[in-house]
Amino acid sequence: MSARTTHPAILRITHWVGAAAMITMILSGWAIYDASPLLPFIIPPGLTLGGWLGAGIAWHISAMWVLMADGLVYLAWGFVSRHFARAFLPITLGAVLHDLAGALTFRLAHDSDRYNAVQRLLYLLVVAAGVLLVLTGLSIWKPVQFGTLTWCFGGYDIARRMHFALMCCVVAFLLIHVTLVALVPKTLRAMVLGSARP
């Protein structure tokens, strides 16, 4: 790894494969949601993937294999290479509040070599949300075969609501994440080519 590399290749590949799989899961999940909405509105069918329940499910249970495989590679690499420990830790409440105040007043400079405390918190949360999305998803897909898992989440109905709420969290993350990338475009270069600087 050259000294200039911000993101190693495995991180960039799992990031983009995971992003594509997650977006596919969200859009097809919306088609499934529309068949029996939990809230008093539906997602416009034009925004969903598949357009109807059967196709939404087909996309959902196709992309889930990609998301799970990608997630497992990312998590295994993150732990074994100590990437998680180096990039995300330590994370303290004081640092988060300090950096959050800086970010909201546009006084937090972006450091390409080191995540600030707000980034650490958001990335940790979205990874946790992704893991919980897969687990709640498995428990509503197989509430009999994975009955213990479903029971851990409080049963089928609660697991289903958690699955929906976690999707909302990931969508919120995506909005913040994409906005921040638009504000600091060199981060996009780093995630595509590996380095923020040419």
Next chain:
Amino acid sequence: MIRLADHRTQLRRLERRHFLRRGLSLGALTMLTGCDLSTHDGFFDRILWAMLRFDDRVQAALFNPHRLAATFRPDQITRPFKFNAYYPISQVKPPPSDWRLEVDGLITDNTPWTLDRLRGLPQEAQITRHICVEGWSQIGQWSGVPLKIFLQHIGADLRARYVAFDCFDDYASSIDMASALHPQTILALDFEQSPLSPPWGAPVRLRIPTKLGFKNPKYISTITVTNDYTGGYWEDQGYDWFSGS
């Protein structure tokens, strides 16, 4: 005189509308190009149909014949229980006056069954969660003949791959033999301790809590034991065939 300044907001609004419509038709485009299971030769549709078959195999491998669906107490039963079919409740038909349960395929005894004869077989009761493919669920109470006992009585080849159901409301479905032999899979005759009434599938329906609701056909007229895949009403349109819980 027409001044541009007077119409700028209006123009901007039109532009925005045009942009939105193009965005929406992009969504419509994805439907036209076959990524919604409407075709069998579109690029994405071929992948999706193949993935559905793959998921069926995974689900069959995950199926544990000894694992039971959770059961509930009588006070947990959902009331009122929601009617569901591919048509509204107003179109429910009572059973034909000459109704008999026909049996066909890889079996040794083709004699049709009357309701009385079915009631003469051992009965099993259950309070289980019925989960719809749409996501909603409700807890109900059914009792009837375990399908395994029924299949043994008609001399079915229990090594056959499928048990198929045809219904007098033109519905159809089929299940794998392993799920058919599961102890909680019953030919239900009663709902909430009374004989099935027309909305709940009179006179006989399948109750299989290890599969999604649409795999629980009502109004059964013929049961066929077969090695040939017969799909079903929803399965042919793209709901995944195994749909195990």
